Amino acid sequence: MKDLRIAEDIRDASTLPADIYRDPELYRQQVERVFARSWQLASWNDPTPERETAAPLTLLPRCLDEPLLVTHDASGTRHLLSNVCTHRGNMLVDTACTMRSIRCRYHGRRFGLDGRFAHMPEFEEARGFPSPTDDLPRVPSARLGPLLFAGIRPAQSFESWLGPLAERFAFVPWDRLKVDEERHYEVDAHWALYCDNYLEGFHIPFVHASLADGLDYGEYSTETFEWGSLQVGIGKEGEDLLDLPASHPDHGRNVAALYAFLFPSTMINVYGWGVSINAVQPLGPNRTRIVFLSLVSDASRRSRGVGADLHRVEMEDEAIVESVQRGVRSRLYHRGRFSPSREIGVHHFHRLLGRSMIDEER
Numbered sequence: 531m532k533d534l535r536i537a538e539d540i541r542d543a544s545t546l547p548a549d550i551y552r553d554p555e556l557y558r559q560q561v562e563r564v565f566a567r568s569w570q571l572a573s574w575n576d577p578t579p580e581r582e583t584a585a586p587l588t589l590l591p592r593c594l595d596e597p598l599l600v601t602h603d604a605s606g607t608r609h610l611l612s613n614v615c616t617h618r619g620n621m622l623v624d625t626a627c628t629m630r631s632i633r634c635r636y637h638g639r640r641f642g643l644d645g646r647f648a649h650m651p652e653f654e655e656a657r658g659f660p661s662p663t664d665d666l667p668r669v670p671s672a673r674l675g676p677l678l679f680a681g682i683r684p685a686q687s688f689e690s691w692l693g694p695l696a697e698r699f700a701f702v703p704w705d706r707l708k709v710d711e712e713r714h715y716e717v718d719a720h721w722a723l724y725c726d727n728y729l730e731g732f733h734i735p736f737v738h739a740s741l742a743d744g745l746d747y748g749e750y751s752t753e754t755f756e757w758g759s760l761q762v763g764i765g766k767e768g769e770d771l772l773d774l775p776a777s778h779p780d781h782g783r784n785v786a787a788l789y790a791f792l793f794p795s796t797m798i799n800v801y802g803w804g805v806s807i808n809a810v811q812p813l814g815p816n817r818t819r820i821v822f823l824s825l826v827s828d829a830s831r832r833s834r835g836v837g838a839d840l841h842r843v844e845m846e847d848e849a850i851v852e853s854v855q856r857g858v859r860s861r862l863y864h865r866g867r868f869s870p871s872r873e874i875g876v877h878h879f880h881r882l883l884g885r886s887m888i889d890e891e892r
């Protein structure tokens with residue numbers, strides 16, 4: 531499809547064409563070219579904390595629907611593996627349990643908890659067997675505190691995905707955090723419309739009266755980096771602020787919230803009370819689930835500041851995003867232009883999304 535190359539200079543650029551949000555064939559391409567090749571939140575509570583355990587996990591249910599297996603071996607090392615037998619494709623583990631090895635119940639193939647092929651009956655005469663292709667495929671994974679990220683064939687390393695956020699978020703006590711609250715929202719809109727809306731503070735004065743009271747719109751800033759962007763919300767006088775250490779790049783600014791976006795669909799928000807995550811998961815061309823997690827580091831500040839009433843902000847965002855979904859179905863709407871001062875994050879996202887959909891080599 532043409533028109534997916536978005537001009538580098540925002541002053542010349544137009545948005546992605548509306549077909550991106552409404553065409554079922556383009557949606558299928560996004561699942562394979564974007565979601566199967568990126569880092570995704572896979573789990574937020576370790577399903578196998580004990581040694582010699584295995585638990586099934588589906589990466590992006592109803593989107594990738596990829597059956598995976600989290601194991602902890604006898605030495606305590608965690609592995610993320612395919613949950614599909616390398617013989618004829620049977621599913622291996624249905625429920626979390628303790629086990630010394632993984633045994634397929636179809637024809638008895640056995641694997642170690644590290645995924646290595648161990649034994650197969652009736653294969654003595656097979657030539658060139660076993661080979662590495664008989665091991666369970668290993669899936670790239672990485673942790674941020676209790677959050678487990680995984681990618682089927684991620685286009686970059688986890689470190690380059692995080693990029694400058696590693697330094698920006700170094701003050702967050704990731705290893706002390708746990709998920710205190712989990713909510714799932716479903717929106718009647720394409721996943722990228724939800725992301726577009728997240729990526730600008732332009733709509734705050736129009737859509738979020740409560741946020742507009744706390745944030746200094748004039749000082750609100752957006753930075754982009756290779757795989758994402760960061761919006762820095764500056765608090766008005768008297769607002770609850772982040773305690774940033776002297777070494778932090780934003781030390782000295784009145785930061786009330788950091789809103790980080792990682793392509794294609796992970797949002798990490800830092801407030802005075804802790805961290806919230808929005809993991810955006812496509813369910814279809816115009817249906818999206820948002821897994822919304824709160825990780826509280828200071829409960830006494832939970833009801834203060836711009837991160838106090840996230841449910842209300844979410845409802846306001848969902849209403850506008852569903853309204854846009856109805857709008858982009860119009861035969862009379864094709865594409866728009868960007869505000870060079872206020873839509874830097876959206877422009878960067880459209881460039882990344884357009885490029886991922888064209889570049890089949892990635």
Ligand code: FES
Pocket residue numbers: 615616617618619620634635636637638639
């Ligand atoms: S499918 Fe697993 S042993 Fe045959």
Ligand SMILES: [Fe+2]
Pocket residue numbers: 727728733737738843847
């Ligand atoms: Fe919003």
